[in-house]
Amino acid sequence: MRILTINPNTNISFNKALEKTAEKYALSTTTVKVISPDSGPQSIEGSYDEALSVTATVKTFLEHQTDYDGFIIACYSDHLSTYAIREITEKPVIGIAKASVMVACTLGDRFSIVTTNDRWKPLLREAVEKYGVRSRCASVRTTGMSVAALKEESEEVVREKIEREALAAIEKDGAEVICLGCAGMTGFDKELEKKTGVPVLDGFVCALKLIELYHQYGITHSKRRRYSAPLGKKLKGFSEIFLSAYKK
Amino acid sequence: MRILTINPNTNISFNKALEKTAEKYALSTTTVKVISPDSGPQSIEGSYDEALSVTATVKTFLEHQTDYDGFIIACYSDHLSTYAIREITEKPVIGIAKASVMVACTLGDRFSIVTTNDRWKPLLREAVEKYGVRSRCASVRTTGMSVAALKEESEEVVREKIEREALAAIEKDGAEVICLGCAGMTGFDKELEKKTGVPVLDGFVCALKLIELYHQYGITHSKRRRYSAPLGKKLKGFSEIFLSAYKK
Amino acid sequence: MRILTINPNTNISFNKALEKTAEKYALSTTTVKVISPDSGPQSIEGSYDEALSVTATVKTFLEHQTDYDGFIIACYSDHLSTYAIREITEKPVIGIAKASVMVACTLGDRFSIVTTNDRWKPLLREAVEKYGVRSRCASVRTTGMSVAALKEESEEVVREKIEREALAAIEKDGAEVICLGCAGMTGFDKELEKKTGVPVLDGFVCALKLIELYHQYGITHSKRRRYSAPLGKKLKGFSEIFLSAYKK
Amino acid sequence: MRILTINPNTNISFNKALEKTAEKYALSTTTVKVISPDSGPQSIEGSYDEALSVTATVKTFLEHQTDYDGFIIACYSDHLSTYAIREITEKPVIGIAKASVMVACTLGDRFSIVTTNDRWKPLLREAVEKYGVRSRCASVRTTGMSVAALKEESEEVVREKIEREALAAIEKDGAEVICLGCAGMTGFDKELEKKTGVPVLDGFVCALKLIELYHQYGITHSKRRRYSAPLGKKLKGFSEIFLSAYKK
């Protein structure tokens, strides 16, 4: 199958790392492409960033949808584009936060998310609650580093900070599984797994394997109610491609 | 005080009705302006519509923010623009769904929302859960009419359908308060109140009076964590006005 | 409008402070009177105190109800008199705890309550749960001071203790909004707001502004089920005024 | 042991029925006395009735406490006097609603409460939530009869209405246990048990047996925090007996 991964921010330096991860874990029959919209913020660290990345992410989907069988939104948030795209396609779509959280729930009693800055505490608590598994979330812990810092700091420093928070989540908060709460942490999972002794999940891998799972089983998200096709209507100031997504 | 109401869809026919409602309930010292973005869908009936209305709504805010003291997002959904705007301003901002739901919780044991089509059932359950008051929501009931139909059908038919669902919510689901779940239902509250014998809330009035409440008390949303200013970053393909909202 | 505030304890020294607060925040068209019953405990610090203050609070309401348009029960607890009075009037009534908690939920992700002694921890958790917003309460923190001490200690000491707990609620418990958990803390909000950098709510102001909101919108609590008028019945040992409140 | 049951209303005709029930189920070493305050409403059907019965119920306790080893508040509500009395005594005290609900939780998956009029639906949902077992309550069903009607209607009619609701709770709501939601229904349990095929609980019997359980095990409610002794304070307009309950 052909999977398109849309990284909703415009920092394409992460995309290479995601493709490298995909090569490692995708089935031999799966091809995975990672792209970013050509406009939008360089990282997504809250609702303003999200707001500025939604339209371009949806547009990226619309432009490429016919060439792919499944889609991943590679932002560790409850990104609105995931919902919007599910309404306008019958092909499977998933975000990396939800993917990692739902897989985590199958592996242990409770999970914690380790991510970047403090705003993600309320944001990811909200997300986890929306996914219906709040009682299984032991904590959201943050390193205090911005997404940018993940690339600017030496990788060693970044990994140490993540490890410290992961261990605290396990020892103090009761986590039995760790979710890496940022697409930029791709590739950190296996080493951290060795250091902490618990499963460590890269949300991108979880999303990739779930999309493959859907494809092989021949299932996709329900088109009843929540993700039914949008009702046709007038649309001002948008190109034809956006209009075409409305149900006739 | 000066309140700007942004109706995130491009159907300006509703805006007049909202201004009429505002005239009735605003303090004499309050002026209320209702405007729509110049691009976007004609109604918002799901996540795709929401996605296409977010940037323009935020832009409308950015262009007018200096002239107003408080802001209302007049869409009965958990519209992402509310959160984005809260991050980039210290002036009070609220959406009409949250406003009506929180006021409803102070007036009776449980409330129901009566709205248009079926997709709103999961969407508003999600919203109510996010606002933390799911156990106080007796039901979300729908008339089956699209937002467009609210204007196309005779008002008598529309009111009858709303009344039927409101009465069912009260008798069968245990609601003691009714929230009108669409900005387009503004002005229907008082007649329905007489027919049902319970408080009926127009979310726009609730939002307007809460913004006045915040202003008079000198409070606004917390700028700690959830609504802290967005971290500065590169932004591709957006005009200067969007970039200026980032914290230096 | 004319608002009657009933402070259910007999310590009238707080009433002056409340009236001073009211002068600061009430609309110019609003008059606010604060009175206490002529019998009962000097402070309300638990269920026994509450039990001894209920009848006198209801009686105070009955004696003055015709002269006022709305009522505040100025005790930071889930005081039974609020519910009893809502059953026997169609005019709006609210308690200061519920008012502050519901306003807090509109301003940030989660709130904490800072109050006096340890019994309030379970008591206010119970209250917050009853208001349906338990998941939005980060913590109930206590200074360890009795209500009496609020007046006996130097105000500086009191303010310092409150500030310490408020900061701990913000940093350790994740609160983004602070509710002052005692009517006796009226007037402490704005200074604490400056010191903590988050909204600090005086429940009395919240109640006052909500009553004004109800009045201006022409709404009141639902008279269906929960607050329907009490069924008529024999009443032994109570004066005529209590009997008159029963539905014929 | 000696148990005092306080029926907080002034309808002493129920007290005989309760004593008859007590004779049937109490241990031979237990004596059970049922009394009512000499003032207050003839039945308790909401918060106003409750407010007018609290002080007299506490007074009844204070006057008789030394002669008894345990106390039952025989009103199927979350009566404030139970909490007030727990603060001022180290002897066990329980209300009949909580007793029946907690025993019900040990006997089946979910329970329903069958009671009198519609106000009890929100009131008992609130109570069940406060007892922490809301997810185990299948429904609160009402016969529509006032408490008075329980005595005025022929017993046959009353029993039939209760049976109809109990069966509906079992078949439609999924209840596996029925709680009789009114002290006035004492004695109806065993016949209804035969007709429905599920356990039917008389809250008074549950309370009586729990008080005996506490006594035999030598336990009572915790005096830490929630039920710690009330702090000493001035008390206006109350007799010495009320003042004596304060901790020195």
Add this chain to the structure above:
Amino acid sequence: MRILTINPNTNISFNKALEKTAEKYALSTTTVKVISPDSGPQSIEGSYDEALSVTATVKTFLEHQTDYDGFIIACYSDHLSTYAIREITEKPVIGIAKASVMVACTLGDRFSIVTTNDRWKPLLREAVEKYGVRSRCASVRTTGMSVAALKEESEEVVREKIEREALAAIEKDGAEVICLGCAGMTGFDKELEKKTGVPVLDGFVCALKLIELYHQYGITHSKRRRYSAPLGKKLKGFSEIFLSAYKK
């Protein structure tokens, strides 16, 4: 009445202690026998141990059921045998964990469980959630000692460790009642009660007194749905006694 207590592990040294406790608290008309299956693990410290003890526990019940009027499963877990046995008998059956937790809920705001090793944290959280009272559980605390160590260490050391955790539960976690989370801790309750100042519950005593309560009231678990008799079916490799339990 005659109560059979089945200790599902094969360490009969605990059974004497349980019988001693029973002598102290059972009614004079009650006889209590404590036995263990003749096969299975020496202690139950997780799901594997539980799995190996279930069949033998059920068999022990089947062999002795006619001689007894009520049954206790003396393992502080949510032992599957309790559910299996409830399906095949109409006589009352209860486990000691559920008994202590439900009694604890009637005595204070929240309870904590103090038990042996760390696996019990998720296991007992799961159990408490299944009993429907998760919001009333302040914490599950562990001493780090295996069940074996309870007998091997000097009793003084064991008691000290339990006391330390109990005090932390009260001071830090907000517990007002302590449940001893292991059958092997029988007899430790009263001394710990003196040291902590809060009720301390031995689950075995709670179970014993609840079984007596059921017996005296003439009630048992509901035979509707959850505990209805198992449907008859073929059974390979089990003796006749197991087959006889199926409904014809």
Add this chain to the structure above:
Amino acid sequence: MRILTINPNTNISFNKALEKTAEKYALSTTTVKVISPDSGPQSIEGSYDEALSVTATVKTFLEHQTDYDGFIIACYSDHLSTYAIREITEKPVIGIAKASVMVACTLGDRFSIVTTNDRWKPLLREAVEKYGVRSRCASVRTTGMSVAALKEESEEVVREKIEREALAAIEKDGAEVICLGCAGMTGFDKELEKKTGVPVLDGFVCALKLIELYHQYGITHSKRRRYSAPLGKKLKGFSEIFLSAYKK
């Protein structure tokens, strides 16, 4: 990879159907074997049946574990053997109920389970609650047919009954995804999907694909706390193979 599926009942006629399903959906590099224990009940329809199938299921695992890389417990219940086996292996293990429920949560707002007889209503509600996703379960619906009837009735009748309940779950209860609540319903998914228009999940396929997902990602359940290896101990009356599973 090599997957062993253990059907915990002794009705091997289902095993063929499961292998046929596996052939359809497993990767070409995966082999799936389905076996049953040689003792135990012919179907599992409650806790008594479960109790009689646990030891033999664990034994089957122990005898075959070295030949396989992952394990499925093919009983649509929260079967104790899944937990027991997770403690004694580091290879991935999952039950079909949890697998289908967690996949369902990724595909729509809420799911319903359609299963056989009424006891499964409380049993599966319990399970769903334990998996942490109770708020996402719209309903558990039952056809009223025993597991045996699934084979005895004409397949047409069975499918019709399932379809009727699935449609009711979608229309009345708000389900957007259907889980087939019995291993014996394998193969019914795709036809029902066509008839209902929503995703229909065969728990066995979900489990199979999740095990493959774990294997390809190189993850397994957490061995910290909940599934840590059982502490070594004496074990009476069990063969050496059971003893060998204890940690040294």
